[in-house]
Amino acid sequence: MSLRLDGQTVFVTGAASGLGRQITTRAAGEGAFVVATDVDDDGGEQTVAEAEDAAAGAGGATYYHLDVTEADAFHDLVDAVAEERGLDGIVNNAGIGHPPNLAEDVSQSTLDYIIDVNVRGVWNGCQAALPHLKANDDGGAIVNVASLAAVLGMPQQSAYSLTKGAVLNYTRAVAAEAGRDGVRANAVCPGVVDTPLGSQVFAGMADDPEEGREKLARQYPLGRLGEPDDVAAPTCFLLSDEAAWITGHGLVIDGGFSSA
Template structure:
């Protein structure tokens, strides 16, 4: 990866942080972006001099375009983009508000759209056969109760990934997605607490239920996902596009 320049959104913690560090270990130059600019800076510092941090709200088209320009000016033309920024909230479907729906879609779906669009424009402008990897979810393959709006937003990511992959294949641009399962991140900790409250149980019991659903018998780590993202960005995956790769420990197998 020493010839690659990678831009990652939502990279201050969780899967994005693990992906940034993984690319850094492979020698890539890494643009670490997040709405939490201080958190992004901490990750860039972990990687070292080949990384730069940028504050980024992925729902702001002008900001996305600006950060691509700034990252390219600092590190060179972007060749790999991991559109990872995402959010969740949890309610019963009958209790959802428009604000709940819009919150999930604005970041999970619109954020991927804007980041991918900027990436394709950047690749075409620089004559780059670039790679995009989007973070979808297990909930993009199987609808998740209490996460109906989140599931819908992640199903949208899969549909977008497939359609975009077909559209830009002739330009040598590959577009894939990863579909993580029960990943131990700060987001998962919040979701376990929400689910416990909704179901009248404890967060510990909820987390155990996640493990019980996972054939490989443990919670997933961010690094489990990051290694697959690096693979999809590499030449080893040169004939893969339009895929939603399950990284679930066997929770979902088709």
């Protein structure tokens, strides 16, 4: 694996499992020092252990507890990281879904919680990171994890679709605003990936989750669901200098689902 993130410091939220774990591990393996954060401390420490193994001395990782909805804590941690190590990139990955439900049946409390994590969490991350990224001589990169639901909208995933659409358009606004300061902002928009979050979709498709997984996989032209590294690899590309002229883009990673 190339060291295209060699020497960079990258901040990742929602790193305790799924996409966040794989992004952390992959980035460390590509030479970055990754600050992995989550509210699941056991999962976060396991992610760091896996990232250290993948880095094999090239990069590294450390873990901090962080609730992305707490703006002051987010700013304080990013400030501390930037002061100690500098900051080259942030991946705002933390997000939650909801069980399949008709739009009119989604409770207000569910909507509030999903907006708080999926939208406010990304807002807080960008606000905390932007001053430091703008201060870099070489600029910096933001990657926000949106979803295919941001592009297509998904039935029975109305609240989730609402928040991920907001993430995608907010990313474009940040890119347009911060580009002259050398900061790039992009989003990745994955289809269903085989992660704990994806299991909510499987459960809504059939009585047996495994049957739901197989049924959904057949809807993808490539014949399978996404794996975490299918998203982690393009995310690391967008963080790297190889993507130096890419900003304001929502990269759809969906095994051809949206073209079928």
